[in-house]
Amino acid sequence: MTHIERKQREKEEIRQNIINAAIKIAANEGWHSVTIRKIADMIEYTPPIVYEYFENKDDLMKEIVYVGFDILNVGFESARKNEINSKEFLKAISLRQWNFAKENRELFQLMFSLERVVPNEKMKRQFELIEKCFHELAKNDEELVMEYMTNWVCLIQGAISVLLMLKLPPPKDRTIDEEAFFIKMIERFLNSIE
Amino acid sequence: MTHIERKQREKEEIRQNIINAAIKIAANEGWHSVTIRKIADMIEYTPPIVYEYFENKDDLMKEIVYVGFDILNVGFESARKNEINSKEFLKAISLRQWNFAKENRELFQLMFSLERVVPNEKMKRQFELIEKCFHELAKNDEELVMEYMTNWVCLIQGAISVLLMLKLPPPKDRTIDEEAFFIKMIERFLNSIE
DNA sequence: AAGTTTAATCTAACAATGTTAGAAAATATA
DNA sequence: TATATTTTCTAACATTGTTAGATTAAACTT
Numbered sequence: 001m002t003h004i005e006r007k008q009r010e011k012e013e014i015r016q017n018i019i020n021a022a023i024k025i026a027a028n029e030g031w032h033s034v035t036i037r038k039i040a041d042m043i044e045y046t047p048p049i050v051y052e053y054f055e056n057k058d059d060l061m062k063e064i065v066y067v068g069f070d071i072l073n074v075g076f077e078s079a080r081k082n083e084i085n086s087k088e089f090l091k092a093i094s095l096r097q098w099n100f101a102k103e104n105r106e107l108f109q110l111m112f113s114l115e116r117v118v119p120n121e122k123m124k125r126q127f128e129l130i131e132k133c134f135h136e137l138a139k140n141d142e143e144l145v146m147e148y149m150t151n152w153v154c155l156i157q158g159a160i161s162v163l164l165m166l167k168l169p170p171p172k173d174r175t176i177d178e179e180a181f182f183i184k185m186i187e188r189f190l191n192s193i194e
Numbered sequence: 195m196t197h198i199e200r201k202q203r204e205k206e207e208i209r210q211n212i213i214n215a216a217i218k219i220a221a222n223e224g225w226h227s228v229t230i231r232k233i234a235d236m237i238e239y240t241p242p243i244v245y246e247y248f249e250n251k252d253d254l255m256k257e258i259v260y261v262g263f264d265i266l267n268v269g270f271e272s273a274r275k276n277e278i279n280s281k282e283f284l285k286a287i288s289l290r291q292w293n294f295a296k297e298n299r300e301l302f303q304l305m306f307s308l309e310r311v312v313p314n315e316k317m318k319r320q321f322e323l324i325e326k327c328f329h330e331l332a333k334n335d336e337e338l339v340m341e342y343m344t345n346w347v348c349l350i351q352g353a354i355s356v357l358l359m360l361k362l363p364p365p366k367d368r369t370i371d372e373e374a375f376f377i378k379m380i381e382r383f384l385n386s387i388e
Numbered sequence: 389a390a391g392t393t394t395a396a397t398c399t400a401a402c403a404a405t406g407t408t409a410g411a412a413a414a415t416a417t418a
Numbered sequence: 419t420a421t422a423t424t425t426t427c428t429a430a431c432a433t434t435g436t437t438a439g440a441t442t443a444a445a446c447t448t
Contacts, residue, residue: 030309031309032309035404035405035406036405036406036407037404037405037406045426045427046426046427046428047406047407047427048407048408048426048427048428049425049426049427051406051407051408052425052426056406056407057406057407108308109308109309112308112355112360113307113308113309114302114303114306114307114308114355114359114360115224115225115226115303115307123362127362146370147375150356150357150370150375151379153352153356153362154349154352154353154355154356154357154379155348155349155352156352157351157352157355157356157360157362158347158348158349158350158351158352158353158355158356159348159352161306161308161348161351161352161355162344162347162348162351162352163344163348165308166306166308166351168317168321168347168351176340176344181341181344185345185348192386229433229434229435230434230435230436231433231434231435239397239398240397240398240399241398241435241436242397242398242399242436242437243396243397243398245435245436245437246396246397250435250436251435251436
């Protein structure tokens, strides 16, 4: 029954190809110009094939968001192995998130676009991991944990959105080193704790 | 020649109706289901009329973003009249931005969506106004002005995105008073200055 | 006031999109 | 080799943004 497994693998491969094609198109031309036909073209199939693997376009998009969280989670997990104390870990995953956004702009856009709200399981697992750290830092004071963590999430999200995605300030001709600025902000926040 | 002015006014009114219709549809069904035909329906005209007032859909969207910044600017200007010192003013406009996002979710989405980057004049004027405050707070130390201001922008953007738009945390069943939390964060930030 | 010009609006189409039904081709099974 | 099943495609549908050209309404001229 080995050829059945091969088929399974091939199907899985096509599925992946569809997702990758969509991401690739988005990276080059933006999500608004990702179409089923372009995806089909890229994977050298006809459009209806996409519907063998995904219910519809929205479903495909949802799956792509999951892929994004998976990538992010892998980064987080590997950071956990390298860092000993909670503070270092938080600093590390802050940077991971920055780099993820930098290297996967389109994915970040989709995952945290203000329009489509995606409360998914993959995201929750991420938060649980991070929550543990804050429990340590806040010495299990539930109130404080909540406060620190929310603060941290807002800071990261805001900094990446503003500095990396929207590129709002600097107002004049001045330029700033966004990454250095980001790191400084994170450090200041973590130092302000305890 | 008074009837010519009336015509002018009527045209302006239709233009406004188009914009308002688009916002209304977005408020009810999201931006992705705003179509030219629905807009035309709502203002009781046929689709081509929209193109008498806007080059195309993207142009219409851009104008709607401007409307958003105008509303925000009005709020900022009026805050300036009420508050005496820079800190109070910054606190006030932080709250204005929060309330704007709360009352105009769709507009906020459009203005700060991570996909379409809109570096426009209306936005710049806003920043200039705010920059003055930070100049006062940072005692004209250019470096510090930059730092404070960027920090503030990130904080506001992040807090509103996370607490109000994405509604990411709280992780478990716990609920938090987002607005109280937001105010606390702003106060803490402003107090940390100087 | 009638005819003419100009402006405002609509009808009807186009190409591109998501999506689906059913045919055709390829593969597996007997 | 014949049949059943799976995979893939063709051809269509409705819905989108958009435009050209017809039609109607308004304004102007004499």
